[in-house]
Amino acid sequence: MKTYSLILLILTLYACSPTAYLKSTQSFERKINKKPEFANNFNGFAVFNPQTGKYLIEYNADRYFTPASNTKLFTFFTGLSVLGDSIPGLRYKYTGKDSLIIWGTGDPTFLHHFIKTDTVFRFLQSNKDKNIFISKSNDETVFYGAGWSWDDYNEYYSAENSAFPIYGNVHLISIDTLGSFNISPQYSMRFLKKDSTIRSKYHAFKRAFRNNQINYNIVRTGKSDSIEIPIMFCDSLFLKLLNDTLKTTIQYTDYADLAGSEILYSYPSDSLYKKMLQPSDNFLAEQIILMASDLLFDTLNTSRTLRFVKDSLLNFISNKPRWVDGSGLSRYNLFTPRSFVELLNYLYTHYPTDKLFNVLATGGKYGTMKHRFTQFEKPIFYGKTGTLSNNHNLSGYLITKKGRIFIFSFMMNHYLNTHKKMQRAMDKIITDLYKM
Numbered sequence: 001m002k003t004y005s006l007i008l009l010i011l012t013l014y015a016c017s018p019t020a021y022l023k024s025t026q027s028f029e030r031k032i033n034k035k036p037e038f039a040n041n042f043n044g045f046a047v048f049n050p051q052t053g054k055y056l057i058e059y060n061a062d063r064y065f066t067p068a069s070n071t072k073l074f075t076f077f078t079g080l081s082v083l084g085d086s087i088p089g090l091r092y093k094y095t096g097k098d099s100l101i102i103w104g105t106g107d108p109t110f111l112h113h114f115i116k117t118d119t120v121f122r123f124l125q126s127n128k129d130k131n132i133f134i135s136k137s138n139d140e141t142v143f144y145g146a147g148w149s150w151d152d153y154n155e156y157y158s159a160e161n162s163a164f165p166i167y168g169n170v171h172l173i174s175i176d177t178l179g180s181f182n183i184s185p186q187y188s189m190r191f192l193k194k195d196s197t198i199r200s201k202y203h204a205f206k207r208a209f210r211n212n213q214i215n216y217n218i219v220r221t222g223k224s225d226s227i228e229i230p231i232m233f234c235d236s237l238f239l240k241l242l243n244d245t246l247k248t249t250i251q252y253t254d255y256a257d258l259a260g261s262e263i264l265y266s267y268p269s270d271s272l273y274k275k276m277l278q279p280s281d282n283f284l285a286e287q288i289i290l291m292a293s294d295l296l297f298d299t300l301n302t303s304r305t306l307r308f309v310k311d312s313l314l315n316f317i318s319n320k321p322r323w324v325d326g327s328g329l330s331r332y333n334l335f336t337p338r339s340f341v342e343l344l345n346y347l348y349t350h351y352p353t354d355k356l357f358n359v360l361a362t363g364g365k366y367g368t369m370k371h372r373f374t375q376f377e378k379p380i381f382y383g384k385t386g387t388l389s390n391n392h393n394l395s396g397y398l399i400t401k402k403g404r405i406f407i408f409s410f411m412m413n414h415y416l417n418t419h420k421k422m423q424r425a426m427d428k429i430i431t432d433l434y435k436m
Contacts, residue, residue: 019433019436022056022057022432022433024056024057025057028045032059037415037422041415041422042413043060043412044065044410045408045409046061046338048407048408050345050349061336061337062318062319062336064321064334066331067340068333069282069384069387071325071327071333072277072280073277073395075276075288076277078326079288081292082292082295083291083292086266086267086269087107087267087272088107089119089264089266090107091138091264093261093262094130098130099131099132100130101133101134103135103137103138104162105290105294106165106288106291106293106294107287108168109267113167113172113228117266119265120264120266123264124246124250125246128248132248133250134252135255137256138294143160143233145324145329147332153230153232156229157282159283160231161283163290165283166241167184168228169233170283171184171188171191171214171228171231172226173205174225175203175224177222181203187244191213192216194217195215198216198217202225203223204217207229207230210232212231212232235252239252258298276288278362280368280384280385282328285328286327292309317339318339318342320339321334321335323335328386328388337410340409344409345407357397360384364376369381369383373427392419393410394408394409400435401434406433410426
């Protein structure tokens with residue numbers, strides 16, 4: 001009788017445990033259905049234990065969601081699979097006695113405002129005694145991704161895709177507390193136009209929709225800022241920026257023979273992945289896909305590369321995604337929680353843990369996770385956030401209180417609550433998972 005009572009007591013305590021709802025899909029579903037934050041939106045949660053090879057939870061794990069920037073995890077996989085240790089900075093070929101033909105590779109680092117490398121710049125400078133021509137024969141880029149929102153054209157996260165980026169394809173405006181500002185590149189000064197009718201608490205800079213004119217107004221001083229505004233490119237503007245910086249003359253050519261061309265490598269791949277994943281940089285993500293395309297096909301074509309990766313490299317993914325861009329800006333993208341867990345598990349089993357954790361957003365420390373899970377002395381989460389209006393997702397590696405590693409993907413779509421409220425509800429569940 002005492003034994004029976006003891007077993008009953010243990011079962012009762014187990015059932016009352018604040019983390020008991022995470023022991024199975026059924027108990028999680030019962031719990032989440034009672035939470036008002038999750039009443040009207042669409043949710044999916046998959047939790048996998050790589051030590052046992054089994055799932056703890058598979059709640060809507062095979063349903064398709066809008067992934068937002070969780071998409072960048074698949075872009076990361078593409079880079080790891082194709083690019084090697086360094087990214088291709090330039091294709092080049094010497095012809096005749098005094099000519100140099102160059103092709104863009106999609107490298108986003110050339111004269112980038114925040115990425116310091118001068119490999120391509122020094123190479124072009126060292127060849128100023130030659131006639132330098134740039135060919136677009138490999139360029140099949142589209143300046144915006146499929147399904148991107150056109151009215152985000154002024155936002156920093158909507159820099160155009162291109163075969164030969166320059167200055168990160170953005171104007172950088174730096175303003176101090178006294179209201180003084182400068183713009184980089186200097187060539188962009190000609191695009192500024194003061195407009196005292198623009199309303200703002202402090203200052204505002206907004207580019208025209210169909211050209212590069214930037215209307216601005218300094219309403220009040222006292223706030224410093226750094227503002228990135230996408231450049232609207234055309235061939236002539238690109239050459240003007242390039243020639244103005246290099247103090248030389250580079251011209252376009254129809255030359256299309258890539259045979260015998262060489263590749264100049266410019267920047268460590270891991271460093272670029274870190275700059276892409278931690279702050280969730282859309283521009284870098286798109287250019288990683290284009291660089292992979294150049295190496296795979298000698299052309300820069302996003303759609304072709306994504307098809308190849310899906311058909312040839314992702315044979316371990318159960319639910320094939322609808323994947324249309326590298327950044328996740330497009331709402332055409334559709335992925336399942338299981339697909340993210342399977343991808344993360346593949347990376348976990350094929351790459352050193354420190355290599356993965358070093359480039360991912362880190363709870364309480366780095367990137368988009370800097371201000372989440374801050375109550376822990378050591379980081380408990382390494383992974384990727386994904387946010388669009390009314391959608392938030394989190395996928396990655398959780399180090400539990402007992403030292404186990406869980407791989408999970410939590411996807412929340414189509415909610416009307418505030419983002420902060422939904423994030424708090426998500427983080428409470430992840431914290432409970434940590435305590436198991």
